[in-house]
Amino acid sequence: MEYNFREIEAKWQKKWSNEEPFRAINDSDKPKYYVLSMFPYPSGAGLHVGHPLGYIAGDIYARFKRHKGFNVLHPMGYDSFGLPAEQYAIQTGQHPAKTTDQNIKRYREQLDQLGFSFDWNREVRTSDPTYYKWTQWVFIQLYDSWYDKQVDKALPIQNLVSKFETEGNSGIDAVCDDDTPRFSATEWKHFSEADKQRILLKYRLTYLADAEVNWCPALGTVLANDEIVNGVSERGGHPVIRKKMTQWMMRITAYAQRLLDGLDTIDWPQPLKDSQTNWIGRSEGASVSFKVKSHDAVIEVFTTRPDTIFGASFMTLAPEHELVQKITSSEQKAEVDAYIEATSKRSERDRMADVKTISGAFTGAYAEHPFTKEPVPIWIGDYVLAGYGTGAVMSVPCGDQRDYDFAKHFGIDIPNIFEGVDIAEEAFVDKANTIIANSDFLNGLNFKEATRKVIDELEQLGQGQGKINYRLRDAVFSRQRYWGEPFPVYYDANGLPQMLAEEHLPLQLPEVEKYLPTETGDPPLGNATAWAWDTTTNTVVSNEKIDRIRVFPLELNTMPGWAGSSQYFNRYMDPKNDEAIYSEEAIEYWEDVDLYIGGSEHATGHLLYSRFWQKFLFDRGIAPKDEFARKLINQGMITGTSAFVYKDQNSNKIYSKGLVSGNKVNPIHADVSFVNASDELDVEGFKKWRPDLADAEYVLEAGKFIVGREVEKMSKSKYNVVNPDAICEQYGADSLRLYEMFLGPLEQSKPWNTAGITGVHSFLKKLWKLYLGVDENEPTNENLKTLHKTIKKVEEDIENFSFNTSVATFMICVNEITAQKCSSKAVLESLAILVSPYAPHIAEELWERMGHTTSISAAAFPKFEEKYLVESSKEYPISFNGKLRFKLELPLDMGKDDIEKAVMAHEKTHEQLQGRTPKKVIVVPGKIVNIVG
RNA sequence: GCCUCGGUGGCGGAACUGGUAGACGCGCUGGAUUCAAAAUCCAGUUCUUUCGGGAGUGUGGGUUCGAUUCCCACCCGAGGUACCA
Structure with a gap:
């Protein structure tokens, strides 16, 4: 009886689909x-x-x-x-x-x-729609919430409104926009309804804002930071520019600290936790305000090194910083404007790619050092990013390499404020070994002490305080696309957003003629003719009915x-x-x-x-x-194993791999389906596939054409894609499942090579054969030992997600049981259950053939019993100076001294020692004997 | 640059808390079966060797009776991230 995997797999797949044995119940x-x-x-x-x-x-x-x-x-x-x-x-x-x-x-x-x-x-x-109804619903919940820092959680917005009504917002510690004004309860009550809504938007966890966004002209949409890779769009690789647009935002920054802290409570891979940690980018330091001389202005900076404040010999603002226009002196204006003009022309990508070029301009203005009251020149430079911190830094060239390079380039003073450190060549950035000098009240202190002290002093002056800054930005939540969730939002007479009531969800995506942006530059939903909300009937109606009294326009963006x-x-x-x-x-x-x-x-x-x-x-x-x-x-990536033929650059010859040397050749991808397990190319098939190379001369070696192989990402363009359908057709799903696991550890990336699948396939055939003559015989001790060894290993492996080693264990088990000529039902039933998670079809079939009428998936996992593995003797490895020389079978219950005696008495020991007396004999009972000397 | 993961035969990989390196499979070699092939089965397969042995887990050092495993320095590869103040 052959192992007919096609029939078996089709049979069980049908059965599972009819009988639904995997249906989960909620109780x-x-x-x-x-x-x-x-x-x-x-x-x-x-x-x-x-x-x-x-x-x-x-x-x-x-x-x-x-x-x-x-x-x-x-x-x-x-x-x-x-x-x-x-x-x-x-x-x-x-x-x-x-x-x-x-x-x-x-x-x-x-x-x-x-x-x-x-x-x-x-x-x-x-x-x-039945699903995205609830996506829209969560969006509304976010809109109806604010983040209270005092209790460190999100609360209903209504709760914030009542606070405003009784105490204004001065006593409230909330996550909100930076430009949120202060107001009293009375002021709140006198605000218009529209103003109240505008204020609340500054607190809501999802809100509308004019944000600098990543606009991708080719895709016609904005992209989130994580959708941009190396300055271009993740999908398609299109350029991305900065643009100011009104967008829905998610106030994820409210959760920055908790997202960080939560990582300690979950069992996730370290690299993944690390990249989230980096992405959130927490840094601890101080915010310091510098007064600008002869202007009514202050520059806020964030620094992680407030201890180095006496080394600040200039300030640098991002070219986009709002103060730049205000404080630039008339003499410097031309230079500053030229610089701003030049930087705005550089794309984000240019700026990122080119980190070596130092550029900047002096504004002609000076800030006042909070302690020394000395003037500090204010520069602008594009190495300061508008989007991070406050877009301004206090530049301490002796303690920061970028400031150092900038100072050197423009000939700015580099005062040294570190004890016993030479800064002639580069900045000194080693926090741990810092001792501060030339810094008034900070002299002699280390990083920690100086930081604490300087923050105290800044607070006294009212010019700074300790601060924690995050790199994480609020997430842009609008996309100018058609194929996404519509926002459950319409815009009222004031142009302010209003949520649809929960009972009117889902707001369904409208039909459009075209999926491109409209001629006026609106997102694709702008093409919809019926995309207005009638607040009396609570339905979507034709745009013509918009009167901004009862019928309002709906949001045109969709969700990401x-x-x-x-x-x-x-x-x-x-x-x-x-x-x-x-x-x-x-x-x-x-x-x-x-x-x-x-x-x-x-x-x-x-x-x-x-x-x-x-x-x-x-x-x-x-x-x-x-x-x-x-x-x-x-899970790791499965990479492809590409195949190459080598075309001679000077002739019409195509070489087999071994004949390349000495010839100038171009490697050409060959589709892997034309290559067999021994890397031989089906030349005729290849010619049909590449008619342009059909008349070339194929130079064989030993009568065969051998391809070169290389591991690359699996992709259509590299002709190394292997389709699971073809594998299932030829070997079956069980073979594919086993082989994918057998390739190596789940988390590692590893190359696919179809040739190897014959190994697991013939394992399944051997397994099948074992069950052809199942009998009721009592299993022997040997049978049970093999079985229980397997149960133990497989259970451990699954719990450790080490699926590759289980497959090897199954192979060993089947090899042993076959050699033992075991066909005992007691053993084979257990084995079928062990295998069934990996190769469920064959397991079900064997189970049924052994007379079971219910699915094997419900059978209890075999129970491991230690007693079958107890050995009475051990083949000890006997090594001399750590090197194995021979093996000796001894009883396991033999004591240390007796083992030593037995080993020392052995003739091979004498041979090895050749009359020498050993310095030391290490005996580890049950493990090893090592003779030193 | 920084962070993370990894480096073991021709290939994918195994080796528990330091204790017989190379399990299992592919490939390869030889043999059986066959008119022949496929399939199947058996034997061999880290390198080297004067067949006694010797060397060997990226490189160099260290700890240890003993290191793929622990420590230090370095090299290489993959992934993430990057003027983040």
Whole structure:
């Protein structure tokens, strides 16, 4: 009886889809376990062999947990709003919903054929109105909240309004815009309704602001910082410029400290935590205000080195700093203007790429040093960023390399304020070894002491205080795109935003003729003819009806890609609930994700925003946990193994790899499907694929054409993409699952090489054969030893996410049991359960053939019993000076002294020693004997 | 530059708290079976060797009876980040 994987896999996939054994229930006596793999964006290209890696690992874990008696939630869905579908719509006119649907179908087929135990009843799609209703709902909750620093949490905005009514805002410590005015309760009461709304916008956790944003002209939208890589858009690699626009913003900065602190409470990979830490960029220091001489102005600076304040020999402002125009002297005006003009022409990318060139201009103005009262010249320079801190620095050339370089370049004084340090060549930046000198009351103090002291003194003067600064900026939440969640917002007669009431959600995406921005430069939703909100009927109506009395224009922007993915893990808990984002019972039961698996590329995007939303939901009592995922694993990338042929530059010859040397050649990618396990090229196939190279002369070696191989990212353009469909067709899903795991540690990146799959495939065939003559015989001790050794190792491996070593363990087990000619049902049943998380189809089939009528997925995991592994003797390695010389079988219960006697009496020991007396004999019972001397 | 992770046969990789380096698989070599091939099975496969042995986990040092494992310095590769004051 052959192992017919095609028949078996089709049979069980159908059965699982009909009988739904993986349906999770929200109420169970069993302990819960929530395994989640990051949901995919359904791209048109479908899955390649690298994509399922994390899904397979998650599926193995989910299946294992079911065997262990847990009620497992293991859902899957689609992050189905996004740019590619919209770009495609722009090109072809096809509605993104349509292409997205097609792509999802294709994804589902591919996922289904891999045998995942997803609970498809819980599928979510971010582009589905029943889903984005709740994305809009969370947005409204954010809008209706402010952040109270005193209790360090988000509170309802109504609570802030009552405070304003009784005490104004002077006693309130809130996260708000910098330009928020002070007002009393009486003043508040006299504000117009519109002014009240404007004030509240300065406090809301999502708010409208004129922000400097990253505008990508090619994509016609703004981008968040994490969507820009090396100064160009992450998608498409288009240039990005700075532009001031009115945008929805998320006040994520309110959570900066908690996002940092929370990292200590979750089991996430260190590199991921590090990149979030860097992204948040906390720095501790002081803010200092410098008075500007002969102007009524102060310059606020933030510094992490207030201890070096006596070394400040100039100040530098960002060219965009608002004071520049005001304080520049008439003599310097021409130079300053020219400099500002020049920097504004340089793109962000230029400025980033070129960090070597030092440039700047003197404003002609002077600040006053807070302590010495000496004049400090004020410069502008583009090395100071407008967007960080206050856009101004106190420049201490002896203590900061950039200030040092700037001072050297422009011939500015470099006073030395460090004890026993030479600054002739470079600045001294070593905080830990700093002793301050030439600094009045700070002399002789170290960094910590001096910092504390100077902050005290600044506070006395009223010119500064200790401050913590974060690099993290509030997140731009508007996108000028069509294919995203519409904001549940209309603009009233004052042009102020108003939220739709919860009961009118979802606000559905309108139909448009074109997916491009309008002629007037409005976002694509500006093309919609019916995109106005009638406040009497609470429906979307034609734009013609807009009267700004009852009918108002709706927001034209849509939400960014990360909106939908910031709460999907919670929505899975109760995905069909139409009354609430999820029921209280559901979230009380599932609480949070126990295991989250996904790529590390989401470190500063999805994973940071989701943590922010979760903390917010927690503050507002909507979620019971303030971190959504306890443990997270980043699966490594599967890279491709590209194949090359070598075309001679001077002739029409194409060389096999071994014949290249000495010839000038151009390597040309060959599609990996034409290459076999021994790196031989199917030349005829290749010629058909590349007709332009069909008439070339192919120079073979030993009758074969051998390709060169190189590991590269798996991509269409490198012709190294391997499709899982083809693998499933040829070897089956179980083989693919095993092989993906067998490649190496889950978290490492590793190259794909289809050739190796024959190993796991023949393992499955051997496994299958074992079950052809199952009998009721009692297992021997040897059988049980093999089995229990395997149970122990596999269980440990799964718990450590070391799936590659389990596969090796299965192979060893099957090899041993085959050699033992064991066909005992007791052993084989256990083995089938062990294998089933990895290769579920074959396991189900074998299980059924052994007479079971219920799914193996519900069977209890075999219990490991130590007693079968107890050995009576040990083959001791006997080494001399740490080098193994021979082995000696001795009883395990033999004592140290007896072992030494037995070893010393052995003839091979005498041979080794050749009459010498050993200096020392190390005996570690049960481990090793080492003879020294 | 900084942060993080990694470096072991021809290849992917294994080695628990320091204790027999190279498990398992691919590939390769030889053999069996076959008219032949596929498939399957058996044996071998770190390098070197005068067949006794010798060397060996990126490099150099250190700790130890003993180091792939711990410590120091360096080299290389991958990822992240970068005028962040």
